[in-house]
Amino acid sequence: MSIDSAVVLAAGEGQRLRPLTRNRPKPMLSAGTRPILGHVLDALIDAGLTDLHIVVGYNRSRVQNHFGSTYRNRRLTYHTQTKQLGTGHALQQAKEALSGSFVVVNGDELVDSTVVSDVRTAHIKTTAGTLAVRDSTQAAEFGAVRMQDDTVTEIIETPQTGEYRLLNRGVYALDHSIFSAIEATTDDGVIRLTDAIANLLERGETVRGVMSDDEWAAATFPWDLLGVTTYVLYQGDLTQPERRGGIYVHDSATVHADATLISPVAIDADAVIGAQATVGPDTAIGQNTTIKSGAVISDSLIESDVSIGANATIVDSVLAQGAQVGPGVTIPGGRSNVIVEETLYPDRQLGAVIADRTTIGGGTTIAPGTLIGPNAHIAAGSTVRTNVSAQSEVRN
Amino acid sequence: MCGIIGCIGHSRGTVETLLQGLSNLEYRGYDSAGIAVGGTSVVVRKQAGELANLRDDLDADPVTPGSFGIGHTRWSTHGPPSDRNAHPHTDTDGEVAVVHNGIIENYQQLRDDLQAQGITFSSETDSEVVPHLISQYRARGYAPEQAFQAAVEQLDGSYALAAVLKDVNAIFVARNDSPLVIGIGEEGYYVASDVPAFLEYTRDVMYLEDGETAVLRPTDLTVRNSEEIVEKDIQTVEWTAEETGKSGYEHFMRKEIDEQPQSLRQCLRGRFDQLAGKFTVEELTDVSDPQSVQFVACGTSYHAALYGASLLQAAGIPATASLASEYATSTPPTPPETLVVGVTQSGETADTLGALREADKRGARTLALTNVVGSTAARECDHVLYIRAGPEIGVAATKTFSSQLVALNFLIEQLVDRSKGKQVRDRIEALRVLPDQVQQVLDTSSAADVVEKYGSKESFFFIGRGLQYPVALEGALKFKEITYEHAEGFAAGELKHGPLALVTDKTPVFGIVTGDTAPAQKTLSNIKEVESRGAPVIIITDGKIEAERYADMALTIPEASIRTAPILANVQLQLVAYHTANALGRSIDKPRNLAKSVTVE
Numbered sequence: 001m002s003i004d005s006a007v008v009l010a011a012g013e014g015q016r017l018r019p020l021t022r023n024r025p026k027p028m029l030s031a032g033t034r035p036i037l038g039h040v041l042d043a044l045i046d047a048g049l050t051d052l053h054i055v056v057g058y059n060r061s062r063v064q065n066h067f068g069s070t071y072r073n074r075r076l077t078y079h080t081q082t083k084q085l086g087t088g089h090a091l092q093q094a095k096e097a098l099s100g101s102f103v104v105v106n107g108d109e110l111v112d113s114t115v116v117s118d119v120r121t122a123h124i125k126t127t128a129g130t131l132a133v134r135d136s137t138q139a140a141e142f143g144a145v146r147m148q149d150d151t152v153t154e155i156i157e158t159p160q161t162g163e164y165r166l167l168n169r170g171v172y173a174l175d176h177s178i179f180s181a182i183e184a185t186t187d188d189g190v191i192r193l194t195d196a197i198a199n200l201l202e203r204g205e206t207v208r209g210v211m212s213d214d215e216w217a218a219a220t221f222p223w224d225l226l227g228v229t230t231y232v233l234y235q236g237d238l239t240q241p242e243r244r245g246g247i248y249v250h251d252s253a254t255v256h257a258d259a260t261l262i263s264p265v266a267i268d269a270d271a272v273i274g275a276q277a278t279v280g281p282d283t284a285i286g287q288n289t290t291i292k293s294g295a296v297i298s299d300s301l302i303e304s305d306v307s308i309g310a311n312a313t314i315v316d317s318v319l320a321q322g323a324q325v326g327p328g329v330t331i332p333g334g335r336s337n338v339i340v341e342e343t344l345y346p347d348r349q350l351g352a353v354i355a356d357r358t359t360i361g362g363g364t365t366i367a368p369g370t371l372i373g374p375n376a377h378i379a380a381g382s383t384v385r386t387n388v389s390a391q392s393e394v395r396n
Numbered sequence: 397m398c399g400i401i402g403c404i405g406h407s408r409g410t411v412e413t414l415l416q417g418l419s420n421l422e423y424r425g426y427d428s429a430g431i432a433v434g435g436t437s438v439v440v441r442k443q444a445g446e447l448a449n450l451r452d453d454l455d456a457d458p459v460t461p462g463s464f465g466i467g468h469t470r471w472s473t474h475g476p477p478s479d480r481n482a483h484p485h486t487d488t489d490g491e492v493a494v495v496h497n498g499i500i501e502n503y504q505q506l507r508d509d510l511q512a513q514g515i516t517f518s519s520e521t522d523s524e525v526v527p528h529l530i531s532q533y534r535a536r537g538y539a540p541e542q543a544f545q546a547a548v549e550q551l552d553g554s555y556a557l558a559a560v561l562k563d564v565n566a567i568f569v570a571r572n573d574s575p576l577v578i579g580i581g582e583e584g585y586y587v588a589s590d591v592p593a594f595l596e597y598t599r600d601v602m603y604l605e606d607g608e609t610a611v612l613r614p615t616d617l618t619v620r621n622s623e624e625i626v627e628k629d630i631q632t633v634e635w636t637a638e639e640t641g642k643s644g645y646e647h648f649m650r651k652e653i654d655e656q657p658q659s660l661r662q663c664l665r666g667r668f669d670q671l672a673g674k675f676t677v678e679e680l681t682d683v684s685d686p687q688s689v690q691f692v693a694c695g696t697s698y699h700a701a702l703y704g705a706s707l708l709q710a711a712g713i714p715a716t717a718s719l720a721s722e723y724a725t726s727t728p729p730t731p732p733e734t735l736v737v738g739v740t741q742s743g744e745t746a747d748t749l750g751a752l753r754e755a756d757k758r759g760a761r762t763l764a765l766t767n768v769v770g771s772t773a774a775r776e777c778d779h780v781l782y783i784r785a786g787p788e789i790g791v792a793a794t795k796t797f798s799s800q801l802v803a804l805n806f807l808i809e810q811l812v813d814r815s816k817g818k819q820v821r822d823r824i825e826a827l828r829v830l831p832d833q834v835q836q837v838l839d840t841s842s843a844a845d846v847v848e849k850y851g852s853k854e855s856f857f858f859i860g861r862g863l864q865y866p867v868a869l870e871g872a873l874k875f876k877e878i879t880y881e882h883a884e885g886f887a888a889g890e891l892k893h894g895p896l897a898l899v900t901d902k903t904p905v906f907g908i909v910t911g912d913t914a915p916a917q918k919t920l921s922n923i924k925e926v927e928s929r930g931a932p933v934i935i936i937t938d939g940k941i942e943a944e945r946y947a948d949m950a951l952t953i954p955e956a957s958i959r960t961a962p963i964l965a966n967v968q969l970q971l972v973a974y975h976t977a978n979a980l981g982r983s984i985d986k987p988r989n990l991a992k993s994v995t996v997e
Binding site for chain 1: 670
């Protein structure tokens, strides 16, 4: 019997994407004009799964409210993880609703339906689990496995030492025995799914690996959302009608006849692009966002309800929901060092990350690599060179 | 008020379909429920209390599955809730079963006549006369359809009826002043008092008009107006079953509070043109300028009406807001060129329909501001403006109130503010940013903390001035509806003329003060009055005026226009009511004694 059920883990905040996750969990950040989670659900449905479960936790109402009780005519069942005690603990919340084998994926990571499909069909009932792996130099960074032939011999979430070249893709088909392994795994209160799978291996259960070679765009840090958006745009994975090659515009959006759209670009519902504005390439504009006349926007992810003033220039940037950018604001973009949660990441391609509902006064210039907000206020005419924390005011 | 469902001619389990339909309709009334399955015998099962009681009863003792049937959830108007008073009702031999919504005004007369002929009644309801009447006509040799028609002709008052008869493979239905809609499935037909009952099975529907009857057979459907066969249009409803699901929320009310950003987007979509700087509300283009406007509404919709009247008055158009039941009873004069606006979420509120009909009789033009396409108000009024909030299941109105306020802005733009230029652009911008501002309130609200601190006090007062006065009334109504605790809303300036005597340290006062104009200063003075009497003060503020130091706690909203700030303040008060009711363990989606859409006067 083939697998019908899938569990999507969407309970975590995604702290490395702060300040964007203040009001939403990471799966609800945008990949193009839709939440990452929407693309994940598409992959599951395209892979033939029909019974979809979502484990929610951090700011769960944003997930439930967006997706409702069905998605593409498949019923969605929500399970709540009250405290974020790891991915294994998250999966456990769906235990009662599952029978037989099921697929497990992360809700905050794009995945190709072929990978899901490969794991689903490769899974044999007599084994405890099957997971997707790929060759990668980044294995140590994202979680690694060792294999012998097609059998997994070791799985480790954050390797400290040793050579690993196989990356755990985070796509699993699991048997109900995973739940006894989860229950047997206690690691200072946090139960990771990988630790539970390691426990299965210790018990002598068989876990198989399936090689995948899909293109892959992980969103770990705020600037990754730009890559993810570009990936989605080039895949054409958009819901708006394609007006010309690579130019996607929702029926309810308004684009002034004198505005210029450069492919690839997506404009979502109710958005308005003013006269002589230039939008694109590699840019997504969220619903109900307004771009005033003469603004120039490229290589950027602009979420919903944003307002961008006349003649503003925005490059390589993420503007989150409700950000208000005054006229003539300049975010020139380029490469720079970026500090996230007190760690410095050198030489990243990033203009600015403007979190939810931050206001940037007219004429302000923002140096590359700056993270601002949410709900911060930058006075008109400022120059911003360092990160600005939530709700603070900047005048200079 | 109550809910009706029927199904015929499909291959799913009849009992399960009826129960699912009743479950979808439970919000309309819930003190008892029952079903009748037709065939070579008519099997009736009914139980007082929630639908679960009926389900348990059927699980314990299943009925023989039939291929068609009718069902009902009841909310008492005649006779206390009991198994006996639950629908369906039957005739003496149990060969005719009927479910009924509405009130049969001449039931006493009919009952007396039937009793005089030796018929014994087994319930105290007005509805039970119907099966006995049908049975009598059958005994006199009428064919089933004629017997049903003849019985219906005896009835005065309001009714939506569905009947099944022994050995007759059909459902007979009739409508007068009480909503009834037929669903056309891929196989078979459905009938219900409201579309969500059968939304899982079909979205193609046919609305019956007053005075129409219909016969549903497994493969055909006939609608008549007395003798004449009527050809009816089939409409497709856009609501999906998905939209009526609970989506992992504990309560529909909370889901609907959280849904407001989306419902407001739907309400706003396509109704203004930012680049041209003008409003483009198609439904209103043929509404000519009135000399005066009278709003009629009930409950939460009345508070929206007060907001609308206040806006129009500020723009120089004489406007009043009346409680619909009072308006219908003592109707004010309607000078020439009066527009009467009925605000009703369901479009079926009997009191509001009564007031609109009274106004129509007096020659006024009428406009329905409603959420339900094809509802009675929408069909009967000269104009209709839809609020597009989507289905609302929680009995306590939340998202429909915010959409009503936004839609009233459109009405004001059409009737008064047809100017262009910066002011219009500013008003458009204020509405454009509203969905995200509501999202901001939802993301950041500390209503749960307020409730934790003050939720167990004795009485709760809500004060506001100007456009925030209706919000104070609505805040109090929402609070009493779902918490069952005592709450009152007052105009801020009125407090010192009496109600201040009620204020003590056991009565939290919620003061709404937004902006920094002279009225806001006055409200602040009123807040100081209650603060100095020792009342805990919770302010709802945008922070533009220095009010927080007179308050124990603050619920903040983003700075907004004078017209949209009330919508944001109201979201905070919705959350206060919700968290309080939740802490008290109340039945939030189905508060005692209340029903979603009140279709009796």
